[in-house]
Structures are given as C-alpha cells and as structure tokens.
Amino acid sequence: MRVVIAGAGLAGLSCAKYLADAGHTPLVYEARDVLGGKVAAWKDEDGDWYETGLHIFFGAYPNMLQLFHELDIEERLQWKSHSMIFNQPEEPGTYSRFDFPDLPAPINGVAAILGNNDMLNWQEKISFGLGLLPAMIRGQEYVEECDKYSWSEWLRLQNIPERVNDEVFIAMSKALNFIGPDEISSTVLLTALNRFLQEKNGSKMAFLDGAPPERLCQPIVDHIQSLGGEVHLRNPLREIKLREDGTVSSFLVGGVDGQKLQDVEADAFVSALPVDLLKLLLPEAWKSMDIFRKLDGLRGVPVINIHLWFDRKLTNIDHLLFSRSPLLSVYADMSIACKEYEDPDRSMLELVFAPAKDWIHRSDEDIIEATMGELKKLFPMHFSGDDQAKLRKFKVIKTPLSVYKAIPGCQELRPSQKTPIPNFFLAGDYTMQRYLASMEGAVLSGKLCAEVIHSNKEDLPNSQSAFEASAS
C-alpha cells in the first residue's frame, strides 16, 4: 500500500518507519531542506551546529527508546547522572540538586525530594506530597480530569503554598511548554510528575551525541529507504485535493525554486504537519467537521533557542540546568554535554528563552543583551572584575509557533490519528497520545498513525487503479 506523508518531523518519520516495517510503501514530502522539523539543526560558516531547540530525552520515553533500539543507535544517547539541578537566584552562581538514588520508584523520587532542603521546607514537602496522592492513586483518569485547571489553580485547590510554585514549578512549567504555571494546564505537570515518580528512571535525562537531523532523523530515513520508502526534501504540500465524495484524491506537492508541482496519489494520506500549518491547508469541505473545527483551539506557543559561544569555560556541569531566571528556561553547556559539540577550552551555552511572547519580534541583539544580563546572575564569577568572559559569537533561533500551547481545555480538542475521512490520517505531537507535546509524543503519534492505517487497510477507498492510470 502506498501512503503519502506530508512533513518529515519526528512524527512523519516515525509514521513512515512503522508503515515500512509493516510492509507498506511510505512516501514522505517535507517542505524544508532539512529533516526534523522542531529538532532541525544547521551548521554555521565555522562548522558549528545550531538548533531549533535544546532537546532532552527522558527515561520515561519508551517509544523513543524503542526506536533507538530498533535503529541500533542506542549508544548515541548520552545519559547524565539521575539528578535535577536548579540555579539558586538568591545566591547567584550556586545550585540546588535533587539527586535520585539507585532505588525503585517511587522511593528514589521521595528520597530525592526529602534530600533537598534548599528549595522546599518540610511543611511544603508534606503538603505537596499529600496533594499529589490522588494523581498517583487514580492515575491518568484523574490527571485528565484536571485539564480544566491551570497548574496554579490546582496548587491552590490542594492548599499547597504558592512558594512551591516559585521554587520549583515556574521552572518546570517553562521547561515543559514554554509558559508559566498560571497558564499551563495542570494535566501537563501531573503527567510529567506521574511518570517521574512512578518509573525508576523516568526523570533520568540524556542528550543526543550530536545534531538531531544527522544523528537521529537520518538513520530513520535510511531505514525507510532500505524498505523501499522515499523521503523528499524541499517538497511542500500545497493542497489536499478531494474527490467528489470528500475523500482525498491526491496531495499536490513541490513547486519550490522552479521545480514542477506534482499530484501524488496513494491509498492513504497523512498530515504530519504542525497543527498551525495543517489548519491553513484544510479543504473548505472539511472545516465544519467537529474534529477539524476543534483544531482552532490549538495554537503554537512562541519560543526562542539561543546559542552563545564564549572564549573560556564557564562551568564544568555535564547536565541540564533549570535557570530559574524570569527570561530563561533550561540551559546546558553543550561543549560538555554533547560529544559532537565538545570543546575542552571554551563553553557553548544553549539556552531556551521562555516565555517568549514579548520577545519573539524583538531584534537578536536585544535578546542577546537581555540574556547576557541574566548570565551575569547565573555566572557572576565570569562577568565581574577585570578578566571577564567574552562572547565570541551567538545565534538566535526563533520559533513563533512551536508546540501547541497546553492551556486548560486543550486535551478535549486534540484529534485522534484516525479522522472521519476514510483515507486521511493525522500524526504530530498535538494529536492525542499520552506524552503531550514532546519528541516522545511525536514518535508515538507517528507509530499510532501507522497502526491505524495498517489496521484500516481493508476500508480504504482504493486509489491504486487511478494511480496506475496517471503514471502510464
């Protein structure tokens, strides 16, 4: 069976991989000249990589880890110590750690929380632990019910002191969805906490050993091609063409740099586009359908990824750090954390700037100036006195519409991979799966999409004869 997939982010590539594994022929058409979508990366004129986002892989990502295993590239994940490390704003240049001992879950998580006395006092730890009990006991059903509350509302309902937010959850909610706890749905944080506390290695973090397009996406493409599938870059989907009965007849793709437009026909069609771009391409005839109408409520959130190359080492910490800065979210020294970006003498900091709503339209220079102001608090020893660290170069990557903004009420709007159109399917981190907007969510959505296509293959309106006629 031929399946055409628009979009070569992790969702589209995962969908193609699992379709190829099931004996089908996936044809992927990607708009840009780079694989990976939100994990895309590029090399600058010096050969240094810069990325759409600083990306962390978690132990709680079963489908992603399975994918690495199936591609035989597991050694490319560089696992870090099982810890969460936060900057301490009131004591610039110092850190507070949650260290998870090598014990079964949830004992290791409880020990990590009890062992940290810098951020939460005993009363806060106890009231937070009691507040989490319903989520741990009732599981996902309770977590989903809580989608009506923001995280701050949920904390107030559980009588958990506001200070817990200031100390831990502003940082975590910015890390998970690039917005603050007053905006984010409590479902997002409860889902993450449940995974982190219920799985022994759930919160353990890994960095990829190089740039995602080469180190993760390319092996998926090689696998797809080895099974007869195709991946075409610089081939945007322009139009979803319909038959009279409202099913898809073809994807109109191409038209970049004088290249011809072509109608690609197939047995099944998949959008693995981000939700904001799919909405622009939806055929008029579908727009009033419940599943597509609800997409109006899903909208990408702005975020900025910053790369700073310095003339010296600023830190020796080989881990992700939660900055707890009002402007920044998480950051890491990639010259230590990532093998391919290694530099023994000079730091390359990669930082996520969020929330970015008020900054996304500002100039790169303004953003860098504000970031450097924050770095003076994170690394005071390198930005005071006579011999201060010098910024050699920088790169700012803005994503005005990134992952969907996970505010209360979104869960109900997220579509399934199967749509009412018998030969049209959806993949993408915004589609319904339990890992929300993440790389794991994208990979799982693609896998679920491939499964639903495979299991519905008997019910697809067969376009094979039409395809053969047009090809001859």
Ligand SMILES: Cc1cc2nc3c(=O)[nH]c(=O)nc-3n(C[C@H](O)[C@H](O)[C@H](O)COP(=O)(O)OP(=O)(O)OC[C@H]3O[C@@H](n4cnc5c(N)ncnc54)[C@H](O)[C@@H]3O)c2cc1C
């Ligand atoms: C700054 C940042 C940091 C992040 N950090 C993490 C992290 O630490 N851990 C984590 O798990 N997740 C993280 N994420 C989220 C993660 O990157 C995404 O959830 C995931 O990559 C989304 O994959 P996707 O395939 O659903 O969508 P996308 O990656 O957006 O893929 C969609 C693809 O469709 C293509 N496309 C668009 N229009 C067309 C068209 N007309 N025709 C054909 N193709 C088209 C796009 O170019 C793109 O390649 C982060 C994201 C960002 C932006």
